[in-house]
Amino acid sequence: MSETHANEGTEVKKPTKAEKVANAIAERFPNAQVEVKTNKWMRERVWVRVQKEDYRELMKFIKALDGEAHYSIGIEQDWGEELGFLNHLVIYYDDAPAVSLLIDVHAPKDDPTLPDISDIFPIALQFEREGMEMIGIDFEGAPDKRRLFLPEDFPEGIYPLRIDDKGVPEEMVHNAGHPYYLKGGAKK
């Protein structure tokens, strides 16, 4: 929010920082889909949809672009046919508004492997561990592949955040029950 307030008073110079970053990425990675979206508070975000092969290179490129790039979060997603991993980074945050950068990479479900980037952004490892257990993306070369949140006795091959048949089955879902149903209310 503070970024938008800072923006209101001063005149926005074209091209903005976000657009510059978007252009730099589009130039270096012609296969990537780069888009600058503006939300209703006029906050710009750079959305990059990158191919699996370019993903590691892109992360290295961002690290080279701004050595203090801040990796905020990695979000695992199930897109039906594909599994996705969305990275949110903040770069050039010396002066507001910082550039908010979202990097989306997809992997097909029959080959759910993505390259590991925890040597570039060390904190990414935690989000990758979560992605591995929750949705079943295999991060190749990750130094730590242990589970992070799921308990030890949770069955293998079930990924809680999957929306297909590898998700949590019906039998595993419990409900303490409503007294109306417990007394056989609906069956009478």
Added chain:
Amino acid sequence: MRLSPLIPTVLRNLAKKPATNLFPKMEPVPVPENFRGRLIYDVDKCVGCRMCVTVCPAGVFVYLPEVRKVTLWTGRCVFCSQCVDVCPTNALKMSDEFLLASYDKYDEKFIWFKEEEIEELKKKLEEQKKAKEAAKKAENK
């Protein structure tokens, strides 16, 4: 050794009255306006629109299609008041009650519109239906 800087404050406070509410002996601290206490359900006002079922985050409501009412178990209620806000007929409201401790989670006070009441209403509706049909027949004749 240095003395603690808290000592003057402690000594000053020793001479003051305790600022506590001795609850069982005294009235509890008064609740503010629009306090969200125990949920109150008015069966007669309910039209069975199912808005509360949709909006409840805690699964308090069960819709009864035969009588077009809901039955609720406030043992699960999180006091978010969303059902009160969404109810078009004001059949639901929040009371000031907050002393809701109980030995039984299915206590009387947590369940609104109980089994017997549902049965009663069902019988009543059936009778009404029969009466209507009888009236219709009489008209046709």
